[in-house]
Amino acid sequence: MPRLDPVGQYEVTQIWPPDLTAEEYNQYLEEFNRFLAENNAEIVNQEIWGLRRLAYPIRKREAGYYVYTEFRARASFIAQLRRYLQLRPYVMRELIVKLDKHAIEFNRRRLEKARTQTPSEV
Secondary structure (H helix, E strand, C coil): CCCCCCEEEEEEEEEECCCCCHHHHHHHHHHHHHHHHHCCCEEEEEEEEEEEEEEEEECCEEEEEEEEEEEEEECCHHHHHHHHHHCCCCCCEEEEEECCHHHHHHHHHHHHHHHHCCHHHC
């Protein structure tokens, strides 16, 4: 009997160094999105949280550039994604989380609310 490889919804949060140029950020983001697309992962939502202060120093840095991506992919892809991120010198930290139905619904409502807010409400 073949092994099942179910499609699940995941989120990955990456922390990149704060001293990269804007061109490097865009290049790395495009490279990451291309990697997801080549492996049949569907991006549901992607947010650039920007530069934030870290709770503790990572690689002697006090701040990091946060990139959040929510996507759908096969379970077998997650090990490949983890390895991909670990091999990137610009990824200071990463966290991959499988979302349950409650988290998916929460994220959907949060995204709808953000889309309906006017810029003055933000």
